[in-house]
Amino acid sequence: MSMSSRFSRVGKGALAIAAATWCLGGPALAAAPESNDPIKIALFDWTSVNLNAKILGGILEKLGYTVEYPTADYLSSLTTGLTNGDLTVAMEFWDTTAGEAMKASDATGQTEKLGPLGPKAKEEWWYPLYMKDKCPGLPNWEALKDPKCAEAFATPETAPNGRYVGGPVTWEGFDDERVVSLGLPFTVIHAGTDAAMFAELDSAYQREAPIILWVYSPHWAPAKYKGEWVEFPEYTAECYTDPAWGVNKDALYDCGKPFGDIWKYAWGGMKEKWPVAHKVAKAYTIDTDVLNAMSGKIDLDGMSPEDVAAEWIAENEATWKKWAE
Structure with missing residues (x-):
């Protein structure tokens, strides 16, 4: 047997x-x-x-x-x-x-x-509402292309580019590629851990310091902090597989992340x-x-x-x- x-x-x-x-x-x-x-x-x-x-x-x-x-x-x-x-x-x-x-x-x-x-899962670029005064075109992603808006999110290590705090590299998510394909003047800095990423958000929020980062739901952060997700071009499967799709005809990932289960x-x-x-x-x-x-x-x-x-x-x-x- x-x-x-x-x-x-x-x-x-x-x-x-x-x-x-x-x-x-x-x-x-x-x-x-x-x-x-x-x-x-x-x-x-x-x-x-x-x-x-x-x-x-x-x-x-x-x-x-x-x-x-x-x-x-x-x-x-x-x-x-x-x-x-x-x-x-x-x-x-x-x-x-x-x-x-x-x-x-x-x-x-x-x-x-x-x-x-x-x-239901949602993961996207997120910013505190106090940053909207410095980048008034938000949540439309095209506001991030404005050099003045990018500078509002800059830190000494990334200036004049804005600084985007991405999730740990093991999460993937294609944010490095998204910055390039959408022509965003931002530098992606990956957090070492989930805890470090949200500790940085808490610190910045208390000081009203510039920050834009990967926030996901379900999570306590969107309930605790007042903010918005950036609205990128809506995800489709072709965005990740066909360069001819979307605003950049020569690149993949020129859209937001998928939503789902x-x-x-x-x-x-x-x-x-x-x-x-x-x-x-x-x-x-x-x-x-x-x-x-x-x-x-x-x-x-x-x-x-x-x-x-x-x-x-x-x-x-x-x-x-x-x-x-």
Whole structure:
């Protein structure tokens, strides 16, 4: 008998025991996970994804599973760790930045798209409203082409160019290419980490200092700070693949970033090896406002992701138990 068949048969028996235990009011699956091998939930380099990982992991631990949290690279995990089973689940792949990587992952046939997380994704250049007086044509992107507007966003390291604070380089997003293709007099400076990027925003905002940077939603920042996203030419697939599309007939990426969903992914073997855990991961969704508020507890109030996750798990027991039924 193959290893996969053995796990399938063991899993069915475990599910029967779990169902009986649940009906008797006991802790479902606490004594009978389908496999004791660790379910590996990926951690990336921003707050919300790691919070979602800890919530899912905490639920699975309540159900008797062993859980580990390896740190992984955002995009390459789709075509390496999740394809070979080194990772079991990853909770956030954004249409805004991971579209091509998701297509490549789907083409392998070794991963499973578990469905949307719930919130809609938006990632774009963002500026505080106090900067609008210095660049009055905003939010239209063409205002940024004015040298005076660029100088308003300049720092000593970039002058006379404006300074745009991009996300960590692993997020991609094509901002370096966008600056060139749209002829913007800006220099892209990539933040080392998500936390550093938003610490810089907070510092600048308190002083009303010049700043324009990558801000995304869901996140607490658009609720805490008054500002606007730049309105670039609307994204289409051709903008990223056909130079003849758009305002620059010789270049790609002469548009804004795509908007869309945030997706969960699993290793293709998860459903067979851990069927109840797979069911929970597939059913898992979170409300945008709830996720923003919880992320703020971590980044603004100093709570640990584990403590915030534990709060959610305790307050939503009826919800996640239904996911496991």
